[in-house]
Amino acid sequence: MKVIYTDVLIIGGGLAGLRVATGVKERGHDAVVLTLVPPKRSHSSAAQGGMQASLANSHMGEGDNEDVHFSDTIKGSDWGADQVVSRMFTHCAPKAIRELAHWGVPWSRVQRGARTAVINAKKVTITEKDEAHGLITARDFGGTKKWRTCYTSDGTGHSMLYAMDNKAHEDKVEIHERLEAVSLIHENGRCYGAVARNLMNGELVAYVSKATTIATGGYGRIYSVSTNAIICQGIGQAIALETGVATLGNMEAIQFHPTAIVPVGILTTEGCRGDGGVLLDKDGYRFMPDYEPEKKELASRDVVSRRMTEHMRKGKGVKSRYGDHLWLDITILGREHIEKNLREVKEICENFLGIDPAEEWIPVRPTQHYSMGGIRTKYTGESQTLQGLYSCGEAACWDLHGFNRLGGNSVSETVVAGMLVAEYISDYLDSSQSNISIHTANVEKFLKIEQDKIDALLSKENGEDAYVLRRRMEEIMMEDVGIFRNGEDLQKAVDELQELHKRAKNIEVFRSKSPAANPALVNAYRTQKMIKVALTVALGALLRTESRGAHSREDYPKRDDANWLKRSITTWENEEDTLPTMSYEEINIGEMEMPPGFRGYGKDLTLHNEATPMRQSTVDAIQEELESQGKSRFEIQNALMPFIDKLPKKYQGINARFGENA
Amino acid sequence: MSEEKNRVLTISILRFDPHDSDDFPHMESYEVEEAPGMTLFVVLNEIREHHDNSLKFDFVCRAGICGSCSMLVNGKPTLACRTLTKKLDAHITLAPLPLFELIGDLSIYTGKWMRGLNERLETWIHDKSNELNVDALEERMEPALADEIYELDRCVECGCCVAGCGTIQMRPDFVGAVGLNKVARYHLDPRDKREDEEYYEMIGNEDGVFGCMTLLGCEDVCPKDLPLQSKIAYMRRMMLKTSLKN
Numbered sequence: 001m002k003v004i005y006t007d008v009l010i011i012g013g014g015l016a017g018l019r020v021a022t023g024v025k026e027r028g029h030d031a032v033v034l035t036l037v038p039p040k041r042s043h044s045s046a047a048q049g050g051m052q053a054s055l056a057n058s059h060m061g062e063g064d065n066e067d068v069h070f071s072d073t074i075k076g077s078d079w080g081a082d083q084v085v086s087r088m089f090t091h092c093a094p095k096a097i098r099e100l101a102h103w104g105v106p107w108s109r110v111q112r113g114a115r116t117a118v119i120n121a122k123k124v125t126i127t128e129k130d131e132a133h134g135l136i137t138a139r140d141f142g143g144t145k146k147w148r149t150c151y152t153s154d155g156t157g158h159s160m161l162y163a164m165d166n167k168a169h170e171d172k173v174e175i176h177e178r179l180e181a182v183s184l185i186h187e188n189g190r191c192y193g194a195v196a197r198n199l200m201n202g203e204l205v206a207y208v209s210k211a212t213t214i215a216t217g218g219y220g221r222i223y224s225v226s227t228n229a230i231i232c233q234g235i236g237q238a239i240a241l242e243t244g245v246a247t248l249g250n251m252e253a254i255q256f257h258p259t260a261i262v263p264v265g266i267l268t269t270e271g272c273r274g275d276g277g278v279l280l281d282k283d284g285y286r287f288m289p290d291y292e293p294e295k296k297e298l299a300s301r302d303v304v305s306r307r308m309t310e311h312m313r314k315g316k317g318v319k320s321r322y323g324d325h326l327w328l329d330i331t332i333l334g335r336e337h338i339e340k341n342l343r344e345v346k347e348i349c350e351n352f353l354g355i356d357p358a359e360e361w362i363p364v365r366p367t368q369h370y371s372m373g374g375i376r377t378k379y380t381g382e383s384q385t386l387q388g389l390y391s392c393g394e395a396a397c398w399d400l401h402g403f404n405r406l407g408g409n410s411v412s413e414t415v416v417a418g419m420l421v422a423e424y425i426s427d428y429l430d431s432s433q434s435n436i437s438i439h440t441a442n443v444e445k446f447l448k449i450e451q452d453k454i455d456a457l458l459s460k461e462n463g464e465d466a467y468v469l470r471r472r473m474e475e476i477m478m479e480d481v482g483i484f485r486n487g488e489d490l491q492k493a494v495d496e497l498q499e500l501h502k503r504a505k506n507i508e509v510f511r512s513k514s515p516a517a518n519p520a521l522v523n524a525y526r527t528q529k530m531i532k533v534a535l536t537v538a539l540g541a542l543l544r545t546e547s548r549g550a551h552s553r554e555d556y557p558k559r560d561d562a563n564w565l566k567r568s569i570t571t572w573e574n575e576e577d578t579l580p581t582m583s584y585e586e587i588n589i590g591e592m593e594m595p596p597g598f599r600g601y602g603k604d605l606t607l608h609n610e611a612t613p614m615r616q617s618t619v620d621a622i623q624e625e626l627e628s629q630g631k632s633r634f635e636i637q638n639a640l641m642p643f644i645d646k647l648p649k650k651y652q653g654i655n656a657r658f659g660e661n662a
Numbered sequence: 663m664s665e666e667k668n669r670v671l672t673i674s675i676l677r678f679d680p681h682d683s684d685d686f687p688h689m690e691s692y693e694v695e696e697a698p699g700m701t702l703f704v705v706l707n708e709i710r711e712h713h714d715n716s717l718k719f720d721f722v723c724r725a726g727i728c729g730s731c732s733m734l735v736n737g738k739p740t741l742a743c744r745t746l747t748k749k750l751d752a753h754i755t756l757a758p759l760p761l762f763e764l765i766g767d768l769s770i771y772t773g774k775w776m777r778g779l780n781e782r783l784e785t786w787i788h789d790k791s792n793e794l795n796v797d798a799l800e801e802r803m804e805p806a807l808a809d810e811i812y813e814l815d816r817c818v819e820c821g822c823c824v825a826g827c828g829t830i831q832m833r834p835d836f837v838g839a840v841g842l843n844k845v846a847r848y849h850l851d852p853r854d855k856r857e858d859e860e861y862y863e864m865i866g867n868e869d870g871v872f873g874c875m876t877l878l879g880c881e882d883v884c885p886k887d888l889p890l891q892s893k894i895a896y897m898r899r900m901m902l903k904t905s906l907k908n
Contacts (some may be wrong), residue, residue, distance in 0.1 A: 047722050111805040229724070
């Protein structure tokens, strides 16, 4: 039995995982990162357009601050987000970006003087102040009041990840590459690490740790077409689910990005529209202003994706052998801009479509993109139910995004959550609570369970083909648990997925019987886990009889705050169960800084909760009272919903901001 | 709708499982019907799913962004995921990138090599004197300089330049174009306070910038079109100047 002991085991080597690792190292704790691929190849590298942080350096960002970023994020979430978490996040985003600048990210900078930009399909001149020259600049993204999305061309995630991984090298973080966590070691409500499989030689290793962090990203690959990297399969969520103790939150909240290329589903950044690109239909007609006269192409992602789908359903899509699509036109931005600020997009168009986007339109359609749901945690990143298990980034649901994430808030979340969770974990490790005593016989028991499962898969005869089950699961998710959902299709999806889950117990690894590097074996055990995750999404979507953010029910088109202002919580209680167990966590309006309101898209169909007007008048009264006393925006905010004390001391300070207090 | 008949592609792959003591390197061929817009990512997954599920290869982003899937395509190092089959003949030969440790078939251990390189060249900002105040305004940087640094920061560590390098065949410890480009990137970055002398210690030798034989296979095969030639020449001039100065 091979056992490796460490203070903090981090599963996942993307931005969030690496930021936790460097953070705990700095506090003097040991960390081991398990990663499927070299950290620099993680899906974080695919984030193109940028990171939201309210720096307010550029002319179009003037007047921006944490309050505006918070309000955009809450509206974007359709009031599903945890408002305290959102406050903590918007407060720390400027700190995180400045930290990354310090570590080497070559953020694009403000250039003083006049320049031409495209806004609402018209060329306009923007003049940047002399005093802002050389500070970090920002571009426009959907669902935001200000230009807040900071970037390095359209390779933002790449630059952030490289700086972060290099920082991890500097800090001598131990990285165990091509190691896959296949189960969590836990007993009596306490997590003690994980069993991991070496993907190169097949060896099973037990990692025993005081704290374990899952930072494995989203679960987009349960859909047949996704912008996600092929490793985003939800295995992190699955191993948490399989403990029967840890819970998942809001798994049905799935984001579809408006502009992935057809047919392969590779993303073209929201920056295309942020920088002035427009959406056109088969007649070359710009249709978004008809649906959303105010925000047009820059409405929130869930809204644009629905409008595009609606428009194609009216027969306005471009027919192709891969189904209907629409056009993204960025030719108006000009070659110089595209080659400087949208160069990844240009490369993708050249290599995968054989077109030059400075001359031709890009075929796009909404495609699965982001998992708002994930491992349910407290604001500290710790599981609400399994002590010592932490999670952050896209893998988690601490709940920054509610039912729709704003573009630019995901990479931002990875580094903010990473830096905060590293502190909370370190505090935990500094306390006696973190001491562990687990008998090695119990560790061995967990290893043996996994070894037996693998042996069973390899020795099975006349069983099921994992690929067949997996492809069917992907199709079901795509067809029945997509952008628009309805009870009948969702019921069908749940029933069939349940059937697939039963069949998956009988998977046989055909022909390829090697216990070492063996892609067929990997596919077999991952398929079993992915089907469980798919079931949590489908069942959550079936039971949520309302429309909120990206969860859009044709049979329940209204947002229902009276009955559904709550988080979906999923567990898998017994291994023999064929369906997950759902419960709900109320979201307390009485504690909100920003009570539920209208997002400003389409008609207001909200069924309001009776507590909403009461809370709104309390908020209004406090605000009015304190404003008349000349209190600062910080004091007013603190009176409405205090959050600063929850932050680690080192991150409580007020952010210097160009034009406000610097 | 009448369509032209699709080509049948013959994919010959150099296969070897180092964990199987009975195995030896050999070529295996598979036939795959071509489809519009087909890439080698699609081809290889189709082979794995329908012909041979033991076939090992590495894809992550499948969008030409992450650098995982470098391999020899008809003998030339490139990213497989963004290689369209229509640009190739019907007979395609695939082999793992040479020089890196083989995991199996087309899967190679670039991660270990690149990590070693990064540790050796200390590819991070060196500035011990400057403690960050996370609450303060960020330090300013000239916009054009930030763009120039980003240009060199675009390297995806795919290893194509290493596989395309003549020098490294003779000097196994040569840092390669990937290494010299990284040094050029940090040399350019005013946030990194390392002196030319420190860089000279690191690459002012035959495993560094003076080892390069200027065959420039690296520049030919770099999938990100990095300015490797001019950066190697620039670093060589800088290092020469430093050596003359001392």
